[in-house]
Amino acid sequence: MNNFITELIIMAPPLLLALTLHEFAHGYVANHLGDPTARLAGRLTLNPLKHLDPIGTIAFFLIKIGWAKPVPVNSAYFRNPHKDMLWVALAGPLTNLALAVISAIIAKAVWLAMDILPAIPLVAAIFIPFNAMLIASVWINLVLCVFNFLPIPPLDGSRILAGMLPRHLAASYSRFEHYGFIIILLLAFSGILSKIIMPIISFANSLLLS
16 A cells, blocks of 8 residues: 555656646647637646546556546648648657656756765655656656557547548548547557557667666
């Protein structure tokens, strides 16, 4: 029980930040491209409570894969809906990748600071938990980045792929969205999903923190 509480305290802040900025990025790019839907719905905000999906958040602690409440996007507002949706979809996982890189850089700076600063209890009490959150942030953001790049509707990867396909193929491909969530759950609980994405995440994690 103590281990779970410690893990919750360490993982909650970076997870909330990762999910919030992921969805904010979608809404920001959509708004920039002419779609005010997220802004009018109050979703163009950094308030995590506006973006959290309770099941998606709990799932992250149980199966290490999670999600937020998707930001509403209306492609009818876009000048070029086919291509603009690609940029909106890219914004989320690329934000998580940037957060992973930034977290790794700060973590290395903290390691350096801990070597320089005197080894007193106050320094350890501040820097050790902060460093643990940064390391967790690298992992969490890499998970969200790689997971969302999967070309399974309704994940961002499917919208990115649809934006690169000819319009008639993209329309056919988008019809699979009705079954996408079921496919994701089956892959997650069967362990296949972990076998696909975890080697990529582990490699990127070791690369950033080495």
